[in-house]
Amino acid sequence: MHHDLIVFAEDWGGLPSSTQHIIKQLAKTRKVVWINSIGLRQPTLNMRDIKRLWEKLTASKLNVDDSQQHNQCIPQQNEIHGDQHFQVINPRTLPAPRSRLARYIAKKLLLKQILPIIKKSQLNNPILWTSLPTAVDFAGCFDEAALVYYCGDDFSGLAGVDHDTVAQREHELSEKADLIMVSSPNLLPQFPAENTQLLTHGVDYALFATPVERAPDLPNDGRNIAGFYGSISQWLDIELLLATIQKMPHWHFVFIGRAVIDVSKLAALENVTFLGERPHHRLPAYCQHWTASILPFVDNAQIQSCNPLKLKEYLAAGRPIVCTDFKAIHAHRGLVQIANSSDAMVEALTSCEYLQEIDLFPETLRNRVIEKSWASRAGQVSTWIEQL
Secondary structure (H helix, E strand, C coil), X not given: CCCCEEEXXXXXXXXXXXXHXXXXXXXXXXXXXXXXXXXXXXXXXXXXXXXXXXXXXXXXXXXXXXXXXXXXXXXXXXXXXXXXXXXXXXXXCCCCCCCHHHHHHHHHHHHHHHHHHHHHHCCCCCEEEECCHHHHHHCCCCCCCEEEXXXXXXXXXXXXXXXXXXXXXXXXXXXXXXEEEECCHHHHHHCCHHHEEECCCCECHHHHHCCCCCCCCCCCCCCEEEEEXXXXXXXXXXHHHHHHHHCCCCEEEEEECCECCCCHHHHXXXXXXXXXXXXXHHCHHHHCCCCEEEECECCCHHHHCCCCHHHHHHHHHCCCEEECCCHHHHXXXXXXXXXXXXXXXXXXXXXXXXXXXXXXXXXXHHHCCCCCEHHHHHHHHHHHHHCC
């Protein structure tokens, strides 16, 4: 019988993370209690943080049925066994506490909320899984069989993080964890070799490779389209995009996702469309039908250590890919075009007009990821955690 799981990670929902993809697969054969984000930084007094904090304080525990309508990533009804098989808890706690007293208060506050739920769930010899270093304070609180840390990011270079606090917690976590999994080879040297494993991202191949109809709100003015989806954040090279787009008025540039930075200069251009957020399961209706997928990232520590989920999804969609240079892309040289200047990006995008006409080109891209499903990744994880 498989170990059940207590998971500390980001909020369940939205564009699913690698943790969500893996846990969704593991939940087919075990119970899961998922605790929504306990934070990686202390909130500031801006409206976005105030709104998020209010949502945390007023939210209640969710189970699969409660949140099904909001999130396509939660296991479907035929994948769960009983009402308590997969539960999502919205905790009320202090985000990223720094002092010893604040950590103690945050820990006691959260345990009071979640221990009754975990007890009622009757978990089988659970494993504590965390994707957040700040959850190290809860190690040993649930009589867990083992502690697993899944590191999907280089938190030292991640924007919007309380770096000193997170670095300290991650060091503590690396000393306590029975198994550490990292998403990128660049993260391996940060952790003890004897209990660290490389777990690169998978892909929902069937979702992105199966042909679907074009999204009705994808611009259709006869121009080629360069498209991007994901968080529109500090890791996008806005200056590079601005220079490129101004040189290509005969192309349309489409961005899907929440903008958390100032994009007013881009939005002011006639050939740019920001569509806002779209559900993950609807993304193929966009990326299968634009001319080229783009990854215009800045060059920093976070990007050099990242292994973006959307790269494999772009490959499965079968459209030409243009990106700036970062380490995760090197494994796909020859299949993607690398461009670090606006002139190089113009040239690369122009060549995509011809690449899309080559009959075998889409299949060449898809073949690179056809065997890299999330199910296979979860199978490897299951083997590792059952061996603990």
